[in-house]
Amino acid sequence: MNTTSLIVTDAQPLIDLADVDELDTLLSLAPDIRILIPDMVRHALLSHIDIPGVPDALEWIRTNDGHGVSVQCTEEFEEFIVLKRRHSDEVERHQNEQAAGEILGRELARGTEAIVLLIGDAEAEHASVLSNLPERVVPMSTSAYLQGLRSKQRQFKVGALLQRVLALGRPTAS
Template sequence: MKNFCLIVTDSGPLITLAVADALDVLLAPKLPVIVPDMVRFEVIRDLSKPGAQDVADWIRENEGPALRVASTEVFEEYQLLVGLRPTTKTGNRAEQSAAEVLSQQLRGRDHGAVLLFEDSDVRKQNFLIRLPDEVIVTSTSEFLFGLESERLIPSASEILARAVSIRGNGVLERHRGGTVSKRPESWPSRLRPPA
């Protein structure tokens, strides 16, 4: 049985869950949660934006064995570039930092990862095709519906509905993506050992 962790690959899932007042659902599967430092930066660099202060507070309150912010070379490089040219954009550095964290996690043969993408982004990620079997890709909505199927939360739809006023109606669409679509079972069932 592999030791899985949950890697938040971009700011979208954190913001969606924050505006829905549901960040704690990330801890529900009892997997170590890893937020790359670049992802955290993208969320909290402007604390006046919806959900940003909630995410900052949630990370501070929960950081420890269940949740950690992973340091990455991608973020270090970005900080150096901003020092030289303050107008440097973040670009796709959040995803690059998540890929760096994933690589670190997979170095141990008995490790796997669940990659959490925002629903609108899960279809755009070209690198997902090359992911090994021990990596599960899920969108925010599929993550929530997986928790519901395991009876870890009462209703995924209710959480998503609470995010609509800030995130738009698109959060109500259920997206499957990446390696999940190759196998019809939900992401939680892929964490269980074969019968």
């Protein structure tokens, strides 16, 4: 069973792709790719509805939910809701990434063969966080994704893209 999952680690990649009208390209990467969006990321989008691109990203999620896109429930989001009710001003900053990490753990345990972590460009600069991932997990920034789209004229497959990213090597901590 050849399975590939793409986990969106933050709201920014969805906003960026919506801004350039490229969200649908995620669905065309491979016929059986699963695009997993943590509930924490969806909440972040809902919390910033006034930002350009956010309404389009939310509409894309609604339209494609169950058709290659899935919003995944996480304990991280449940804890966030409880903490927010108790201490509305004390919300941790990196909860989107923690929720994505929770989903990554489930995908690894499930035996998913290849996992792409779609991360925001700012997060991609923190190489030490991404350096100890298993070989079947490939981090990809939004700009690298868009660059891949342009260079392959939208006719690439996940396997080829994963091979290309793996060939470039993983970022290492300096």
